[in-house]
Amino acid sequence: MNRSQAAIRVSELKSAINEHNKKYYVLNAPTISDFEYDMLLQELTTLEKKFPDLVTEDSPTQNVGSDISTESRTFRQYAHKYPMLSLGNTYSREALKEFHNRIAKTTDRDIEYVCELKFDGTAICLTYKNGKLFRALTRGDGTVGDDVTRNVERIKAIPSSLPPASSCKIPWPDEFEIRGEILMPFSSFRELNALKEEQQETPFANPRNAAAGTLKLLSADEVERRGLDCFLYHLIADIPGIETHWQAMEAALEWGFPISKHRKLCRDLDQINEFLDYWDTARTGLKVATDGVVIKINDFSLQRALGMTAKSPRWATAYKFKAQQAATKLLSVDFQVGRTGAVTPVANLQPVLLSGTTVKRASLHNADQIALHDIRLGDTVFVEKGGEIIPKVVGVDLEVRPQDTVPFHYITHCPECGTALERDPEEAKHFCPNRWGCPPQIKGRIEHFMSRKAMNILGGEALVDQLYSKGMVQDPSDLYDLTPEVLKSLDNWGDKSTDNLLKSIDASRNVPFHRFLYAIGIPYVGETTAKYLASHFGSLDNLRNAPEEVLIQAPEIGEKIAVSIIRYFREPQILKMLDKLRTAGLPFSQGTDESARLSDKLLEKQLVISGNFSRSREEMKKLIESHGGKVISAISGQTDYLLAGEKPGPAKWQKATKLNIPIINETDFLRLVGELQGEGTVFEAEEKTLF
Ligand code: IVH
Numbered sequence: 001m002n003r004s005q006a007a008i009r010v011s012e013l014k015s016a017i018n019e020h021n022k023k024y025y026v027l028n029a030p031t032i033s034d035f036e037y038d039m040l041l042q043e044l045t046t047l048e049k050k051f052p053d054l055v056t057e058d059s060p061t062q063n064v065g066s067d068i069s070t071e072s073r074t075f076r077q078y079a080h081k082y083p084m085l086s087l088g089n090t091y092s093r094e095a096l097k098e099f100h101n102r103i104a105k106t107t108d109r110d111i112e113y114v115c116e117l118k119f120d121g122t123a124i125c126l127t128y129k130n131g132k133l134f135r136a137l138t139r140g141d142g143t144v145g146d147d148v149t150r151n152v153e154r155i156k157a158i159p160s161s162l163p164p165a166s167s168c169k170i171p172w173p174d175e176f177e178i179r180g181e182i183l184m185p186f187s188s189f190r191e192l193n194a195l196k197e198e199q200q201e202t203p204f205a206n207p208r209n210a211a212a213g214t215l216k217l218l219s220a221d222e223v224e225r226r227g228l229d230c231f232l233y234h235l236i237a238d239i240p241g242i243e244t245h246w247q248a249m250e251a252a253l254e255w256g257f258p259i260s261k262h263r264k265l266c267r268d269l270d271q272i273n274e275f276l277d278y279w280d281t282a283r284t285g286l287k288v289a290t291d292g293v294v295i296k297i298n299d300f301s302l303q304r305a306l307g308m309t310a311k312s313p314r315w316a317t318a319y320k321f322k323a324q325q326a327a328t329k330l331l332s333v334d335f336q337v338g339r340t341g342a343v344t345p346v347a348n349l350q351p352v353l354l355s356g357t358t359v360k361r362a363s364l365h366n367a368d369q370i371a372l373h374d375i376r377l378g379d380t381v382f383v384e385k386g387g388e389i390i391p392k393v394v395g396v397d398l399e400v401r402p403q404d405t406v407p408f409h410y411i412t413h414c415p416e417c418g419t420a421l422e423r424d425p426e427e428a429k430h431f432c433p434n435r436w437g438c439p440p441q442i443k444g445r446i447e448h449f450m451s452r453k454a455m456n457i458l459g460g461e462a463l464v465d466q467l468y469s470k471g472m473v474q475d476p477s478d479l480y481d482l483t484p485e486v487l488k489s490l491d492n493w494g495d496k497s498t499d500n501l502l503k504s505i506d507a508s509r510n511v512p513f514h515r516f517l518y519a520i521g522i523p524y525v526g527e528t529t530a531k532y533l534a535s536h537f538g539s540l541d542n543l544r545n546a547p548e549e550v551l552i553q554a555p556e557i558g559e560k561i562a563v564s565i566i567r568y569f570r571e572p573q574i575l576k577m578l579d580k581l582r583t584a585g586l587p588f589s590q591g592t593d594e595s596a597r598l599s600d601k602l603l604e605k606q607l608v609i610s611g612n613f614s615r616s617r618e619e620m621k622k623l624i625e626s627h628g629g630k631v632i633s634a635i636s637g638q639t640d641y642l643l644a645g646e647k648p649g650p651a652k653w654q655k656a657t658k659l660n661i662p663i664i665n666e667t668d669f670l671r672l673v674g675e676l677q678g679e680g681t682v683f684e685a686e687e688k689t690l691f
Pocket of ligand 1: 119181313
């Protein structure tokens, strides 16, 4: 390639990479895999090395991608005290050897490395002042980051205050920074995407995007609900007695920070390779996403001597794992219709082994994804395991595409009932609008009503299928007409199952009101929204009679949900069903203990109390309960907060620290339940904003 050809390619690569940076960092919706992205970046780096005069200051090789949203200035921005850099990365062991050799040339000493997992989330920089979380900034463009402190305060793993410095082997300094990664565990990711599907919204492509998107939400309550996690891996502080990264991590661990235990001190390349081999497969068992291993020089003095380039430190590098992919043939496509009418295309594949399991089916997401990748029947497609339960098709091997393939034609009519599909221009999915005549939608609503988190009625898909196809149950209210005689006529249904089913139907009359509200399937009203609505309106009649302006006033209810509620109560089929359910004795309003509650701020939260407070223990307990929380005596993994007063018990404190359970003091607590206002602004005073 001559210089002018290179100049053209460099400019193409720059604009493509910048476009992908925006999709990844700002929109949280990448359209290519990390591997494909890294290959583009590598090609650009190689060309720039060959033709150094083509390097410009704005080249993506000289800058870290920016997560700052230029369209909306929703967060205050602050300059980073030290730039937040990126890491050099490689997919090859050979390049790792070169990394080691380069360093070995600069020193006579033995080199010690720390190998850590490379967490695949979104970077965060935390500042602590006097043992309290002072500020949390995103990476931004590496120089300036978004202030997301309010949201970070709601992440359980991140301590809002540290244990007394005097109780630590190495006391924490008055002011320091600690950096790491905010993550969305696979379990929360699956739950969030299920909810998004249920609410007919586009799901997140992977846990990283979900974590980054969540961190930039405007509702801190929603951030808390989504269950983010965090691991920290970089302490920036000058502390006497701490000379190595390993010591720094051990100290941070003692101060209560979430530091991963999956670290290893390595003295040579063999030990590093051993760590890589182990985690390449073992990582699939972790509860959060990882995409490689970071190899860091342990010794701070050697780190300082090596310094950094414009973009990344010379003392660390990342070895990235290739996503576990398999190539196989796309045989056919099924279209599943859910209870909301949303249509999901599912690929039937030639069975293929992918990280230990045989894959026969994989998600194709929606019509746009199929068109984007030009996926055709008969193609060899790549399947990948993300955070979801079922694998997904991520691309096509165009080189082996058979001659006779044709572009994929998406269906225009419901495969179940033949109704013409509809598509909201803003939604990626197609919908079947035949709510009252499309069997999977009807059955789906009955199954949802019976599900564990709703009415908890025994049974399942097979039972609902029989009850529906025999005309015994057309909507959830028909469940309350079932008799032993009718049930015994079902296939494979004995006396015991009949008895159990009828008992669970009977017991469902006593579920709390919010579960009933969730069960009746108002579009966009998930479990949490149902709780808010239940405690705000107190009864189904109040909810039904509330006009849109009143609905919008309720906590956490926006226009979309308000409109959906109004539409729901306008449907004659719904009103008929509700009448029957009322006659059957279902809870149409809150019980007295539920309605006596001051708020739901601590709903389903478990707290342990320790130490002395300005009010009596009994009063503190009552206060917690009046906000929906529960007081328990011993700390366990299920505990949400340790509420520590003056002189808390050291054993409780240590256990909470070890289990990464947030420790809050009386003031924090009162602020949390809304009994204290204004305290939240103490952090803002002195620093000037940049924008
Ligand atoms: S150290 C000076 N350690 O990977 C750079 N980074 O691709 C210090 N990351 O920006 C970073 N796990 O967001 C480090 N154990 C780990 C990491 C890690 C994930 C992220 C981090 C960094 C990016 C570089």
